[in-house]
Amino acid sequence: MKYSERDEGPFRVIALTGEVDMCDSPQARKQILKALNARNHVLVDLSDVEYIDSSGIASLVEGYQLARKHNLEFGLVGVSEAAMRVLQLARLDQVFPIHGSVGERLQQQGD
Amino acid sequence: MSEFKRLVELRLDATPQRLRLLRAVVHAAMDSLGADAESTNCTVLAVTEACMNIIQHAYGPGRTGEIVVEILNNHHEVKFRVTDFAAPVDTAAVRSRDLDDLRPGGLGVHLIHQVMDEAGFVPAPAGAGNVFEMTKRWTPAANEDGRDEVQ
Numbered sequence: 001m002k003y004s005e006r007d008e009g010p011f012r013v014i015a016l017t018g019e020v021d022m023c024d025s026p027q028a029r030k031q032i033l034k035a036l037n038a039r040n041h042v043l044v045d046l047s048d049v050e051y052i053d054s055s056g057i058a059s060l061v062e063g064y065q066l067a068r069k070h071n072l073e074f075g076l077v078g079v080s081e082a083a084m085r086v087l088q089l090a091r092l093d094q095v096f097p098i099h100g101s102v103g104e105r106l107q108q109q110g111d
Numbered sequence: 112m113s114e115f116k117r118l119v120e121l122r123l124d125a126t127p128q129r130l131r132l133l134r135a136v137v138h139a140a141m142d143s144l145g146a147d148a149e150s151t152n153c154t155v156l157a158v159t160e161a162c163m164n165i166i167q168h169a170y171g172p173g174r175t176g177e178i179v180v181e182i183l184n185n186h187h188e189v190k191f192r193v194t195d196f197a198a199p200v201d202t203a204a205v206r207s208r209d210l211d212d213l214r215p216g217g218l219g220v221h222l223i224h225q226v227m228d229e230a231g232f233v234p235a236p237a238g239a240g241n242v243f244e245m246t247k248r249w250t251p252a253a254n255e256d257g258r259d260e261v262q
Contacts, residue, residue, distance in 0.1 A: 054219045086156070
């Protein structure tokens with residue numbers, strides 16, 4: 001897994017790429033929680049995720065819960081087919097705010 | 112009478128670093144059978160989750176051991192037999208959790224049961240700790256002309 005971070009509008013965008021498995025999910029978790037603990041709204045870009053397992057999903061759930069605790073926004077953007085499939089299996093597609101892209105979410109902000 | 116034939120047996124260290132290799136082998140095995148992408152993705156996810164459970168719970172933090180994954184096929188049905196050599200686990204405690212209870216972790220067993228047709232512990236032979244078997248009735252990949260591949 002590779003990751004990158006950037007700021008877009010009020011959001012810290014964390015883009016995960018490749019395979020988010022038990023080996024790499026601790027890194028994803030660390031970046032997500034770090035951004036939230038610094039009181040950033042967070043969008044996790046999953047558009048280039050080729051594989052994600054329950055450990056990667058757990059990192060997202062933990063981020064979602066921490067964001068709620070800090071009254072911050074936490075959402076997923078550009079969810080790849082592979083990632084969406086696992087989210088659906090875990091019925092988390094009904095829990096996480098999911099946006100087509102960062103631009104789409106920013107546009108909602110302006111509406 | 113149906114009979115499963117062994118396609119491959121993989122013996123690997125029970126560490127997160129070996130999971131990528133495991134996925135590659137499962138993927139290649141399903142490809143060699145002629146399974147479609149959906150069946151392949153399901154089995155890759157389920158076998159990975161089963162091995163993650165062994166690493167996290169059967170062996171547990173700070174302990175290591177081996178995992179043996181056997182892949183057996185019978186026509187359009189594939190069986191994954193995953194064996195560890197840890198202490199026997201309380202199989203009654205290994206079950207899907209309530210998904211309405213939103214919390215990190217504990218999803219692996221649920222995912223396995225979602226994507227496989229059968230899954231559960233079977234009696235372990237002497238010398239083994241736990242044996243978990245999963246079966247998937249897989250769908251053949253369609254050829255470019257839309258016909259199923261011949262097995």
